[in-house]
Amino acid sequence: MMSPRHFSELDELESESIYILREVAAQFSRPALLYSIGKDSSVLLRLAQKAFYPAKIPFRLLHIDTTYKFREMIEFRDRVCRELGLDLIVHTNREALAEGANPFRLGTTKCCALLKTKALLDALREHEIDAAIGGARRDEEKSRAKERVFSFRDGFGQWDPKNQRPELWNLYNGRIDKGESVRVFPLSNWTELDVWEYIRREEIPVVPLYFAAERRVLVSGEKLIIPEHESPIQKDDVPALMKIRMRSLGCTYCSGAIRSAADSISGIIEELKVARRSERENRLIDHDEDGSMELKKREGYF
Amino acid sequence: MIPEACQKPRDLLRFLTAGSVDDGKSTLIGRLLHDSGGIYEDELAALSRKSSAHGRSFDPSLLTDGLKAEREQGITIDVAYRYFSTARREFIIADSPGHDQYTRNMVTGASTAQAAVLLIDVRHGILPQTRRHAYIASLLGIQVVIVAVNKMDLVGFDADIFHRLRKDYLEFSASLRVRELHFIPVCALEGDNVTAKSPRIPWYEGMPLLQVLEMVEVADDRISKHFRLPVQTVIRGESGFRGYAGQVASGRIGTGDEVVVLPSRLPARISQITNYRLQMEEAHAPMSVAITLREQMDIGRGDMLCDPEHSPVSTRQFRAKLIWMSELPMRSNQPYLIRHTTQTACMSILKVLHKVDIHTFAEVEAGSLVLNEIGEVEIQTHKPIFCDSYSSNRTTGSFIVVDPIHNTTLAAGIIMEPSVEDPNSDPSSLALPNRGPEDRGLTVWITGLSGAGKTTICEAVHTELLARGHRVEMLDGDVIRKHLSRELGFSKVERDENIRRIGFVANLLTRNGVVALVSAISPYRAVRDEIRQEISGFLEVFVNAPLNVCERRDPKGLYKRARSGEFRGFTGIDDPYEPPLSPDVECKTDSETVKESVDKVVAAILKVLS
Numbered sequence: 031m032m033s034p035r036h037f038s039e040l041d042e043l044e045s046e047s048i049y050i051l052r053e054v055a056a057q058f059s060r061p062a063l064l065y066s067i068g069k070d071s072s073v074l075l076r077l078a079q080k081a082f083y084p085a086k087i088p089f090r091l092l093h094i095d096t097t098y099k100f101r102e103m104i105e106f107r108d109r110v111c112r113e114l115g116l117d118l119i120v121h122t123n124r125e126a127l128a129e130g131a132n133p134f135r136l137g138t139t140k141c142c143a144l145l146k147t148k149a150l151l152d153a154l155r156e157h158e159i160d161a162a163i164g165g166a167r168r169d170e171e172k173s174r175a176k177e178r179v180f181s182f183r184d185g186f187g188q189w190d191p192k193n194q195r196p197e198l199w200n201l202y203n204g205r206i207d208k209g210e211s212v213r214v215f216p217l218s219n220w221t222e223l224d225v226w227e228y229i230r231r232e233e234i235p236v237v238p239l240y241f242a243a244e245r246r247v248l249v250s251g252e253k254l255i256i257p258e259h260e261s262p263i264q265k266d267d268v269p270a271l272m273k274i275r276m277r278s279l280g281c282t283y284c285s286g287a288i289r290s291a292a293d294s295i296s297g298i299i300e301e302l303k304v305a306r307r308s309e310r311e312n313r314l315i316d317h318d319e320d321g322s323m324e325l326k327k328r329e330g331y332f
Numbered sequence: 333m334i335p336e337a338c339q340k341p342r343d344l345l346r347f348l349t350a351g352s353v354d355d356g357k358s359t360l361i362g363r364l365l366h367d368s369g370g371i372y373e374d375e376l377a378a379l380s381r382k383s384s385a386h387g388r389s390f391d392p393s394l395l396t397d398g399l400k401a402e403r404e405q406g407i408t409i410d411v412a413y414r415y416f417s418t419a420r421r422e423f424i425i426a427d428s429p430g431h432d433q434y435t436r437n438m439v440t441g442a443s444t445a446q447a448a449v450l451l452i453d454v455r456h457g458i459l460p461q462t463r464r465h466a467y468i469a470s471l472l473g474i475q476v477v478i479v480a481v482n483k484m485d486l487v488g489f490d491a492d493i494f495h496r497l498r499k500d501y502l503e504f505s506a507s508l509r510v511r512e513l514h515f516i517p518v519c520a521l522e523g524d525n526v527t528a529k530s531p532r533i534p535w536y537e538g539m540p541l542l543q544v545l546e547m548v549e550v551a552d553d554r555i556s557k558h559f560r561l562p563v564q565t566v567i568r569g570e571s572g573f574r575g576y577a578g579q580v581a582s583g584r585i586g587t588g589d590e591v592v593v594l595p596s597r598l599p600a601r602i603s604q605i606t607n608y609r610l611q612m613e614e615a616h617a618p619m620s621v622a623i624t625l626r627e628q629m630d631i632g633r634g635d636m637l638c639d640p641e642h643s644p645v646s647t648r649q650f651r652a653k654l655i656w657m658s659e660l661p662m663r664s665n666q667p668y669l670i671r672h673t674t675q676t677a678c679m680s681i682l683k684v685l686h687k688v689d690i691h692t693f694a695e696v697e698a699g700s701l702v703l704n705e706i707g708e709v710e711i712q713t714h715k716p717i718f719c720d721s722y723s724s725n726r727t728t729g730s731f732i733v734v735d736p737i738h739n740t741t742l743a744a745g746i747i748m749e750p751s752v753e754d755p756n757s758d759p760s761s762l763a764l765p766n767r768g769p770e771d772r773g774l775t776v777w778i779t780g781l782s783g784a785g786k787t788t789i790c791e792a793v794h795t796e797l798l799a800r801g802h803r804v805e806m807l808d809g810d811v812i813r814k815h816l817s818r819e820l821g822f823s824k825v826e827r828d829e830n831i832r833r834i835g836f837v838a839n840l841l842t843r844n845g846v847v848a849l850v851s852a853i854s855p856y857r858a859v860r861d862e863i864r865q866e867i868s869g870f871l872e873v874f875v876n877a878p879l880n881v882c883e884r885r886d887p888k889g890l891y892k893r894a895r896s897g898e899f900r901g902f903t904g905i906d907d908p909y910e911p912p913l914s915p916d917v918e919c920k921t922d923s924e925t926v927k928e929s930v931d932k933v934v935a936a937i938l939k940v941l942s
Contacts, residue, residue, distance in 0.1 A: 037619070039344045039422055048620035049579040052564040056633055056674070059928040080608040081577070081620070084569035088925075168413045172395070175412040178440075192401055192409055196436040196657050198443040198744045200579075201671050201732045205739040208931075219424060221415045308372035324400055 040228055044077065047216040049200060050179060051081040054161050054214050055088050057204035061161035061214075062154075064332060065091040065118070067103045068279040069236050070165030070217055073225055075110070076234050077216060078163075089163065091118045092153055096145040097127060098259055098281035106237045121153035133283050139322065142284075147331045151187040154211060161204065163214045164332045169221045170309060173324035179218050185209040187330035213332070222309050223302050230295040240298065242275040242290040254287040278309050345550055346424045348441045350469065351451030352461035353430035356482045358408055360451060360520035360541075361427045362392020367527040368542060370416030371395065392521070409434055411441040420546040432461055435468075435704040436657035439744055442468055443730075446550040447476035449541070454481050454493055454517075458500055464690045464704075466501075470508035471653060471706070471746060473726060476548045478514040480541060484533060485519045491535045507693055514544050554617035558642040559583030559591070560718075560728055562673035563635045567622055568885070575606065575622030576631055578674065581727035583639060584616035585623075592640040593631060594718045599640060600625040628889040632788060634675035636718045644728050645750040646716045651685070653708050654733070656701040658742040663700065667799045668742065672717045672731035678798035679733070682710040701743075708748065714798055715791075722746040736799030771803060771845030772941050775838040775867045776933070778851045779860065779912065780875030781904050782890055783882035785921040785929070789875060790851040792930040797937065802847050807834055809852030822901045828859045835863035842869050847937065855903045857910040871940060873933055874915035879904045881922045 054061050063078060065071050078087045093107060111118045123131070126144040133141040154162060168175045178194050180202040195203055204212055217225070229236060239256075246269040247254045257269055259282050274287040275298075292301040323331075349357040365371050371379075379394055394403060395414075402409050408429040416423050426441030442448065448469045452462055469477055479501055487493050498515045505513075516525055517536050524530030527542040539547070560581040567575040585591065589602045604624045605612045615621045623637065638644060656662055662681065670679040687698035687707035701707045722729030733743040776793070778786045790806060797804045809830075813820070816833055820826040831854050838848040854860055864870045882904065883891040894902035901907045917936045919929035 037616070042344065042618065045579060045618055045620040049564070052577055052620070055925075056565045057927065059925050059931065082567055083606075083608045083622075084573060085567045169415045172412065175414060176410050194410060194437075196440045196732075196741045196744070198440060198732050198741070199726070199730050200444075201730065203671065203732060203734055203739075203741045205669075205734055207739065219413070219415075305372070307374050 040224060040231065043220055043224055044080075044228070046200075046219065047074075047077045048081040050202070050214065050216040051078055051163070053202050053204070054163060055082070057202070058161035058212070060157070060159050061089045061163060062092045062119070062157065062159045063087070063089045064150075064162050064164045065093050065107070066165065066279075066332075067093065067099070067107045067237060068165070069225055069229060069240060070167065070220075072110075072234050072236050073220075073228055074163065074165045074217060075114075076232055079114070087116065090157070091116050092157070092159070092162070093118060093120050094146055094149045094153065095120050095122045096149070096281050097122060098133070098145070098283065100237075100239060100256070100258060100279065100282055102239050103237055103279060106235075110235070119153065119157060121149055121156075123149040123152065133281070138284055139326075142326060142331065143329065147326060147329055150332065151330045154187065159211065160206065161212050161214055162332075163216065165217050166215050166332060167217045167220050167222070167225075168215075171323050173327055177213075177215060177218070177327075179215055180204055181213040181215065182206070183211045183213060183330070187211065189213075189328050189330070191324065191328065223299065226295060226299050226302060230299065237276075237279060239276045239279060242273050242293045242297070244271055245274050245287070246270070247272050247274055247287060254289070256282060256287055258282045343420070344422045344424065345447060345545060345548070346426070346445050347447040347449060347545065348426045348428055348438075348445035348469075348474070349449045349451065350428055350438060350442070350465035351430050352453070352456070352459040352465075353407060353432075355430060355451040355453045355456075355462075356393075356520045357430060357451050358393035358395075358412075358427055359391070360449070360480065360482065360518070360526065361414060361425055362395040363520050363523050363526045364425075364542065365395060365414060365416055366392055367523055368416055368418055370414075407431055410437045418542070418546060423545065430461055430465075432464070432704060435464065436655075438465060439468060439472070439655055439657065442472045442474065443744065445469075445472075445474055447478065447545070447548055448474045449478045449480055449545075451480050451482050451520075452497065452501075454483050454487050454497060457497055458504060460690060463504060463693075466505050466508060467688070467690065467693060467706070468655065470505075470510055471655075473722065475511040476514075476550065477510050477512070478516065478541065478544055478548075480520075481515065481517045482520050484517045484524065485522060489517070489533050494536075504693075512548060514538070516541055516544065552617075554582045554726075555584055557582035557617075557725055559585050559637075559639040560644060560720075560725070561585070561621075561623065561637040562675070562718075562727075563631060563633055563637070564674050565633055566631065572884075573624065575604075575624055576635075576637065577620075577622045579620045580615055580617045581673070582617045582725055584614060585637075586614040587612075590640050591625075591637045592643050593629060594636045594638060594643065594646055595716055596629070596635075598627075598629060600627045600629060600637075602626075628886070628892075630887040634673075636673065638718070644718045644720045644725075646718050647750050648714070648716050649682075649710070649712045650717075650719065650750040651708060651748040652711055652731070653706060653746040653748060654681075654701060655706050655744045656703060656742065657744065658735070658740060659703055660735070660738075660742070661700050661702045662743070667736060667801050669734040669736050669795070669799050670711070670713055670717070670731050670745075671734055672719065673728060675717055676795060677717060678714040678736075678795050679711055682712055684709050711745075714795070719747050719750050721749055736796070772869065773842035773845045773847065774869040774871060774937065774940055775835075775842045775848045775850060775863075776871045776873060776937060777838075777854070777860065777863070778849065778873045778875060778933075779854045779915075781877065781879060781882045781909055782853055782902075783885045783887055784875040784877040785919070785926070786851040786853075786875045788926060789873075789919060789921075789929050789933060790849050792926065793933050793937070794849055796930065796934045797847055797849075800938075802941070803845060804847045804849060805841050807838060807848060807850045807852075809834070809850075809854075812852070822907075824856070828856065831856075831859045831863065835866065838863075839867045842867055847941075853903050853909070855907065855909045857912065860912070869940070871917070871936060872912055872915045873917045873919065873936075874912045875919045875921060875929075876911070877921045 428438040428441035518525040564578040685708040686695040729747040731745040817830045841848040
């Protein structure tokens with residue numbers, strides 16, 4: 031038996047998230063956990079294990095693979111799913127790729143719309159998923175700050191931010207008609223720092239790209255890009271060797287690295303405490319235009 | 333790595349900003365975040381680009397108005413949640429809209445807040461929306477209210493105007509219950525008295541806003557209240573592990589303690605308390621845990637484990653304040669759904685006792701409530717809910733009203749005084765108007781092994797049909813055996829007789845326009861088919877779970893007793909179950925979720941009735 035320790039702010043967040051995950055299991059027919067392989071997904075996965083232990087997680091996992099993800103991410107995903115015996119669906123918009131969809135030709139907005147949003151909506155429809163659980167947090171971006179914990183989507187997967195259901199206390203209303211769905215955000219009230227402190231406390235494995243190491247990068251303006259996939263900027267540039275890490279993981283070209291010496295979880299936490307720049311700064315997709323995240327979210331992006 | 337024990341536990345304050353439109357809520361938050369270092373450099377750079385586009389040098393409100401429509405119209409439509417921390421505290425801010433059209437979004441923010449910062453534009457004084465927000469904050473039990481009198485620069489930082497406003501506020505709010513009330517003169521745009529004391533307001537002797545937020549006491553009193561745990565879901569594991577999972581709503585509990593289980597009122601003892609691999613000796617609010625009991629009991633979602641000495645009131649009728657949140661007006665005697673703790677039931681509003689005049693807080697007569705109105709009503713539910721008054725327990729004293737057809741949340745509810753329990757709680761009557769002779773009746777015959785899930789499905793279908801305005805009656809095999817078939821045993825002849833009696837009653841009901849939901853093992857095919865021939869309007873539902881699954885679940889402990897030879901002739905063990913050959917609906921409860929099964933049955937019923 032463990033002696034009771036102080037019930038901290040982190041415990042309170044954990045408890046709230048577990049409550050939300052159990053509500054999903056009780057209120058929906060075919061929920062799925064959107065697994066994006068990043069740190070938030072890793073925390074979400076642990077919370078789901080906790081919520082239903084010793085039973086198995088009663089959801090399937092869904093990964094929308096754009097095929098532009100880091101190799102290390104895919105290896106990590108497959109290892110985690112194998113070790114935990116998880117039921118993983120990988121969905122890719124093959125038609126768009128066959129027609130040559132990539133961020134250089136289409137621009138990031140269109141590329142995201144095809145390889146992420148459309149792929150996601152298709153997968154949700156194909157597998158008749160009525161609740162999609164995501165790791166998005168309200169502190170990430172200001173349109174996310176507006177989102178409910180149970181966020182209703184109409185039959186076309188669209189979000190109407192001007193007309194959201196009231197959400198009172200912890201009484202989540204998951205009642206929907208056939209074809210409609212709900213996006214659920216159990217980490218709504220977590221901050222980036224909470225996520226890392228929880229990863230440290232629970233010893234949750236994360237993709238090694240989060241830790242600083244000497245890596246070859248392309249310097250493109252203020253962006254540091256790890257060259258994994260063919261890209262036009264590669265042709266003229268010579269990769270430089272720098273000590274860098276990823277603060278947020280996405281597609282290789284659209285997620286910039288940061289210069290950092292933080293090669294451990296504690297190092298990352300110390301770095302965050304003095305950080306002066308935001309987590310998604312290096313995510314190109316957030317900055318295409320004012321309100322671009324909101325636009326993507328309305329259409330069905332996570 | 334810093335050991336866990338050395339880290340100072342952080343304290344968390346959830347607060348809300350409220351007040352009328354244009355009183356400067358978003359600006360104040362932007363200023364608070366900016367001056368406390370809660371904004372990143374790149375966000376700040378983007379902000380000054382946008383501020384100049386709006387013709388201003390620095391507009392902090394653009395930080396929180398996250399929706400395009402909000403920035404275009406310069407108003408806040410929905411709550412934005414922001415996070416920041418100081419050396420003393422972590423804060424979650426709910427920046428809520430002031431526009432009366434979006435009051436429901438303000439209520440959303442207020443329902444989880446511990447403190448409220450209520451803004452008043454010093455030039456306009458107290459507006460109707462100020463009163464409404466002050467009232468809602470008090471109604472929802474927010475204990476600390478900080479009145480920030482904003483735009484002091486526009487009245488030349490005049491102390492007299494501030495004090496007059498303070499007096500006005502105290503006068504109108506005299507009847508509102510608040511533990512702590514603060515008044516601070518501020519200028520949010522320029523930052524006066526936001527994070528630091530303003531030299532431009534020397535006559536103000538109190539603390540700046542941030543310091544007040546750091547100092548106010550918001551001790552979590554949930555732990556000191558009586559124990560309640562509403563069951564969310566049942567977790568089954570190896571070797572008969574059956575964990576009742578949920579978040580402790582109030583109080584604390586230790587292994588070996590006695591609890592009472594509602595609605596059965598049976599006593600039980602706590603065996604284990606777990607969170608993942610952690611075995612705990614004790615749990616308290618608001619921990620999410622799984623609890624196992626020493627006794628084998630039939631417990632499911634919506635049931636509650638409680639302090640046996642101080643259990644909540646179990647009732648089907650109570651008084652409540654409603655904040656109506658829908659464009660559809662409230663209607664008495666119309667079926668709605670109520671969500672209370674982890675229960676869903678069908679409800680109707682018997683009458684409106686009064687509504688609140690938001691200008692005077694007087695109680696005025698009313699027949700109904702419309703969008704953003706607040707009133708007190710008498711509510712009846714079709715099955716008992718286990719509740720306390722909101723003032724004594726926020727979790728068991730709150731509920732929402734859901735539209736069974738449009739699925740939207742119609743109202744927030746606060747239980748005032750639960751009526752004394754109704755000892756004669758007949759679970760299926762509800763004061764709903766008869767729909768008339770055109771109602772079509774139907775017998776829904778739910779058959780399957782003990783433990784297959786018949787009752788769970790039957791009860792959920794019952795709630796759904798009631799909420800859609802149908803007349804429904806439940807005929808449960810276990811209940812019939814206690815009354816109508818009290819003298820019968822379990823021989824084949826007696827079983828057939830029992831089924832014929834149930835069939836006879838179901839037929840009477842069906843002929844009179846009632847949907848009769850029969851939930852009975854009814855193991856023999858011949859007699860089921862015989863009943864089917866007699867009733868016009870019959871739907872056979874086969875709740876199909878393999879015997880080994882039912883035996884593992886064994887919710888009533890009957891399989892164990894049958895296996896031990898305690899009684900004979902138990903269906904599935906030493907008496908046959910003859911599955912239907914072509915059921916109208918089949919629910920495979922070992923692979924489907926409860927909701928999937930219920931949806932199928934409801935869809936089939938509605939198809940027949942339409």
